[in-house]
Amino acid sequence: MRMSSVELPDDNEKSLSSASTSPCPSPKPHRLLPTNLYVVLYNFKSRHPDELDLKAGYKVTVIDTSDQDWWKGKCLGRIGYFPSKYVIKLQPGERPLQVTHNLQVSDGDNGLMLLRDQIVIQVGEELDGMVMIRSGDSRQGVCPLKFLQEV
Structure with a gap:
């Protein structure tokens, strides 16, 4: 107990001193x-x-x-x-998903072929059962969430 109470002020002092020297302090978790x-x-x-x-x-x-x-x-x-x-x-807010079935999704050009068990990255929020994904070669497309699973 005594160590915790001694460490806590140190942490607070560090936070305060770093916050005061930074023009745009960011929250510690970030x-x-x-x-x-x-x-x-x-x-x-x-x-x-x-x-x-x-x-x-x-x-x-x-x-x-x-x-x-x-x-x-x-x-x-x-x-x-x-x-x-x-x-x-993997960028903050992105999550890895695994493709459950072979399918072709729209990437705005020729389409993006996804293979079963392929790993893709969800880069946006779900909207009407669809998500924006990024493949290993950095191509993006919109994919139905029902063909993706968490890894």
């Missing part, structure tokens, strides 16, 4: 959101002890992007390397 959170698009089976086993839909916190092809990240408590092309960045 500062703590990971900006390096990615979603796995494809399964990856590690071949070396320093690599991560990944399944489509897993979330990975990326630690090191110094190598263009192999990134280092943390997933399910493990740290290791994985192919950078197997993940897509």
Whole structure:
């Protein structure tokens, strides 16, 4: 108990001092959101002890992007390397979904083919059972929510 009461004023002092020096203070939870959170698009089976086993839909916190092809990240408590092309960045408010049936959706041009078990990112709110999604190649389209499931 005594430690908590001692730590609390320290935290408050830090918050007040950082808020007073910042011209546009943001709420603490927003500062703590990971900006390096990615979603796995494809399964990856590690071949070396320093690599991560990944399944489509897993979330990975990326630690090191110094190598263009192999990134280092943390997933399910493990740290290791994985192919950078197997993940897509997850922005705040977006959520990963898995396609349940093969289907073609409108992307405004030629259409976007979605395959069963493919991972897509919901980028907007649901409207009349439809959602805007983003595919791994960053193409967007409108898809019926009934053909998508949480991962």
